[in-house]
């Protein structure tokens with residue numbers, strides 16, 4: 001079997017699955033014989049539902065850049081390897097959004113579509129996230145909406161989509177099944193939970209009319225389990241507030257709102273030394289936490305998230321497993337040194353199963 005690289009990855013995953021679930025050694029070896037036969041005959045093998053469920057949980061547990069891994073074992077997994085038509089994939093994606101949103105009490109969920117075949121990918125999703133705002137480049141070069149979405153927005157417009165042109169237009173979903181042309185469809189409004197971002201102490205801030213969607217659902221990464229690749233495997237958790245407040249609203253290459261926020265607080269933005277940028281970021285964090293809580297939408301602040309990650313480290317140690325991590329991503333972008341993460345080092349070895357970047361469908 002050594003001539004099949006997939007077998008080594010399969011054997012390593014299957015042995016981990018059987019041992020961590022306290023299943024019989026003999027059954028494990030029988031399963032491996034079955035897999036070896038399938039690989040010899042078809043060049044690949046098919047995961048059982050239980051293997052798929054556990055493999056997805058392991059992929060989350062192995063995600064070095066993720067601070068939210070304490071809850072790895074409570075991941076909800078939808079096995080949609082049966083969905084092969086545009087209609088079936090569309091329904092599965094809308095079902096994912098509805099189930100994960102759960103009225104705001106967000107459930108961490110991954111939907112797994114058919115794996116890569118030798119010659120092609122049965123299902124691919126063009127979107128970076130299932131729910132994301134459009135970005136429109138204006139004549140004068142300015143951008144309305146999310147600058148990160150300009151390419152996707154232009155792609156959708158080329159396919160006949162028309163946005164309303166506001167800074168917060170939800171992009172349509174674009175999927176490809178088999179060798180078909182890209183298939184585009186809007187997400188009905190009733191599926192989208194959005195939060196109006198207001199500040200608890202400053203009405204002037206509210207006039208900035210900021211909003212954000214509740215559920216981040218990454219749809220452009222590939223899930224790899226035991227040598228089998230799932231290029232369409234959208235997964236969601238809930239947000240950590242800094243992602244919205246300190247990056248999506250704050251970055252100059254995103255919504256670039258620090259100066260308008262500072263002005264709403266009457267801060268002196270002429271001198272760095274007044275710390276106006278730092279104060280603006282903190283007021284955005286405060287507003288995001290306040291607004292998500294008021295809207296009944298799950299969210300975690302960066303201090304609580306770091307504490308949960310510390311608990312994850314302790315639990316893994318108690319189970320006799322080494323935690324791997326990417327320090328540069330694990331530290332939050334606000335007050336990083338106020339978390340334990342900043343003051344320790346992490347082994348950034350990449351274990352499998354895991355989620356990986358893959359070639360974008362756009363270029």
Ligand code: HEM
Nearest residue numbers: 060063065066067068108110235236237238239240300355
């Ligand atoms: C439950 C709440 C969760 C929270 C609060 C959370 C938080 C985060 C944060 C803040 C990042 C860094 C993102 C960035 O800086 O752009 C991240 C990265 C990541 N998370 Fe989590 N996460 C959660 C659940 C999940 C789930 C359910 C999965 C998969 C099943 C997951 C997989 C990942 C992966 C693969 C990355 C790295 C993405 C990349 O390399 O671009 N996370 N997470």
Ligand SMILES: N/C(=N/c1cccc(CO[C@@H]2CCNC2)c1)c1cccs1
Nearest residue numbers: 068216217218235236237238239240243
């Ligand atoms: N809170 C989250 N945050 C993210 C997790 C993974 C990736 C991203 C977005 O990554 C982009 C690429 C680099 N930064 C932005 C955000 C989650 C999304 C899906 C499950 S949890």
